[in-house]
Amino acid sequence: MQLVWILGDQLLPHHPLLRQGAKDQLVGMIESVPRGSHLRYHQQKLTLLYAAMRHHANAMRKAGHQVLYHSLSDEPRKAGYADILAGWIRKHKIREIHLLDPNEYDTLHSLPGLSQKLGIPVLNHRSPQFLVPKEEFADWAAGKRHLLMESHYRRLRAKHNILMTRDGQPEGGDWNLDDQNRKTFREFSKEKPAVPPLASPELDPVVAEVAKDVARLFPDHPGKAKDLWIPATREGALAWLKLFLRERLEKFGPWEDAMVEGQPVLFHSVLSPFLNLGLLSPMECIQAAERAYRNGKAPLNSVEGFIRQILGWREFIHGIYWLKMPEYRKVNFLGAERPLPRWAYTGETEMRCVSQAIQGAIDRAYNHHIQRLMVLGNYFLLGGYDPKAVLRWYTEMYLDAYDWVMVPNVLGMILFADGGLFATKPYAAGAAYQEKMGNHCTSCRFDPKKKEGPNACPFHFLYWNFYGNHAKTLGRNPRIGMMVKLWEKKGAEEQSMIRREAQKFLDLQS
Ligand SMILES: Cc1cc2nc3c(=O)[nH]c(=O)nc-3n(C[C@H](O)[C@H](O)[C@H](O)COP(=O)(O)OP(=O)(O)OC[C@H]3O[C@@H](n4cnc5c(N)ncnc54)[C@H](O)[C@@H]3O)c2cc1C
Ligand code: SF4
Missing domain, CATH: 1.25.40.80 (Serine Threonine Protein Phosphatase 5, Tetratricopeptide repeat)
Incomplete structure (x- = not known):
């Protein structure tokens, strides 16, 4: 017997390894509590993932495949992938496991060890999930x-x-x-x-059931499982795409x-x-x-x-x-090491643009690109926050967060921690950008135009302090050398005021 193991982020409608009606092929899918607890993933992200998996398993059963499924509530609750696969191998006399190339580096590289542990071949095959191999x-x-x-x-x-x-x-x-x-x-x-207006997905009993499991098993994870606001099926996703194209x-x-x-x-x-x-x-x-x-x-x-x-x-x-990968995960070109601000998971900061973005992440596990990049990313970059901690935060908070997409976006695109492998300059911005592109400043307790005093927008001094801190490292970059020169032209008094205010502000956030 052969087992095709379908990972949770590989719910392809036309899976290249599946053979319709094959008597010698089983399909296996695993909801793993230990994997779901690896980080404090947002409850809506877990709900979407497991509900989509359960729907996918039902669709495969309808199509005539024999499906083995381990759900969150099945015993043994704390079993990892290897234990569950080992149980299936014994029970169903499985001789080989096949799967598509995992999308995550660590999972791909764990396969030889898994094969050794299980005592049968675990064979990975090219996945059609991306256009460029x-x-x-x-x-x-x-x-x-x-x-x-x-x-x-x-x-x-x-x-x-x-x-x-x-x-x-x-x-x-x-x-x-x-x-x-x-x-x-x-x-x-x-x-x-x-x-x-956003379409609200139809009542889905599978989502409702998963949401209960997630809220029970991952109670200290951010967000509310029951508030999942997008569909969890292929049909729902197609309808969502159609609506986007139309509206x-x-x-x-x-x-x-x-x-x-x-x-x-x-x-x-x-x-x-x-x-x-x-x-x-x-x-x-x-x-x-x-x-x-x-x-x-x-x-x-x-x-x-x-x-x-x-x-x-x-x-x-x-x-x-x-x-x-795997070196990418360790980069820290700017030597940033500040731990996350205390409000990273509550959004309780007086910076309106930042608090609105974090509240969006808590409520919906979603922010659009500019909030991820130019509000939150910009704040974490200017504040010198530890890349590992920032990576963890982003990976936990979003519906769409997976290792392959978070590592380059966080470390390369927002934090410039790779020294500019593909971003030609750090995406650093002051208050003027936020004021021009959004309307958060109008209801903020800070004033984007003020550069000194208790109401001055923190982005002003964080921005210049960033150039001050990295003048040597970034001065040679032709796209930002000009900003470094402007920093250097500031008088010693202004420079020390900026550094003092930035430090005071950042200390208050921890
Ligand atoms: C710090 C940071 C973290 C991010 N984390 C993720 C993540 O975990 N998962 C994720 O899919 N995207 C991530 N992105 C990229 C992008 O912000 C999201 O894909 C996008 O906001 C998702 O919303 P959307 O589908 O409405 O996107 P739209 O604005 O409608 O864009 C359409 C599609 O383009 C793709 N896309 C656009 N930009 C990127 C990008 N930089 N990297 C990869 N795909 C992109 C996405 O698939 C997206 O659905 C991140 C960006 C930043 C700056
Ligand atoms: S004033 Fe500053 S902190 Fe407040 S919303 Fe505008 S940019 Fe953000």
Whole structure:
């Protein structure tokens, strides 16, 4: 007998290892309490994962597969993967285990040890979950000093013929339409684009049951399991994609960097949880968006902007992870070592932009990209927070968080802890950015324009203090050398005021 082991983030509708009606093949799926307790994962993330797994198992049974399933409530409760697999091997006379390449470095590298422990072969096979295999990315990256997402993205556009003209040119003449996609909050308040309400998923008894299990077994994890707000099935994910294409895609591009209080999603897609579980494939999302453009339903800047996220950023980040692991997890180029602020899991800070983002993460296990990058990421970067602690926080808090996507985004993109492997400069920003792109400052107790005194926005002195602290390391970077020079031109008195205020503020947060 052969067992095909399906990992929780590999819920592919067309799994390449499954044979319909095969009498000598079993399918195994495991909800593991020890794995779910590895970090304090948000309750909604666990609920989505296990509910999606249970639905997937039901769908496979309906399709005629013989499914072995270990759920959270099954005994032995504290058993890990190896113990459960060993029990199945004995009971069902399993001779071989097959699975798709795990998406996580540690899981992939644990397979030889697992095979030894179980005494049978554990064989991994290439997964179709990403468009670019690791080896292809490594070939592309070979010999390059800086890895630029843009050039990888253009290569993929041409290779897969996405948004290309018949004569091999980018549709519309330009590869990159970002200059049309940076509308500010000021423009938002003038134009008042209607933001469609979020669809609430239909009552789902599987989700309700899982939510109870999760709340009982992981009571000290952040968030509320019962508040899961997105569907947990392939059908639900397809409907969610359709709704995004119909209601949000048109305006996705121009407003992708804006932040509006009370609009946690705005025109973003919230497709990452489905993509990362395997419920949707990247190519079906990309092609559906391209069709919307070709049928005149959405403008090129929005469609290109959206496709750039999936074909561009998602594939690139995945490639970087496999290229640089396991050393990547240890990087700390800026020598940051501050422990997380005391309010990281409550959002109880007077900085309105930060508290709103953290509250969003607690309520929905979701923030859109700009809140992750330019609010929270910016704060953790400027404050010199320990990369390992920040990585842990992000990995715990989001519905879509998995190792392959968190490691490069947190360590490379927000913290510059890899010294600029793919980010050409740290994404450091002062209060002016927040004031321009969002409306949090209007209800904040700090004043974004004030640079001194009790009401001065902390981002002001944190920003300059960051350049002061890293003048030597960053001064040679052509994209930010100018900021370092401006820091150096400040008088000694101003410099020491900035350092003192930054230190005082950061000490108060711990
Ligand atoms: C610090 C930090 C942590 C992040 N953590 C995650 C994470 O754990 N999981 C995750 O899927 N994305 C992560 N991202 C990337 C991005 O912020 C999310 O994919 C996005 O916010 C998800 O919301 P959405 O589906 O509404 O995205 P949209 O704005 O609608 O974008 C469409 C899709 O593009 C993809 N995408 C866009 N940017 C990236 C990126 N940088 N890396 C990978 N995929 C991208 C996602 O699949 C996303 O669904 C992180 C970004 C930062 C800066
Ligand atoms: S004033 Fe400063 S802390 Fe307050 S919301 Fe604006 S940028 Fe954030």
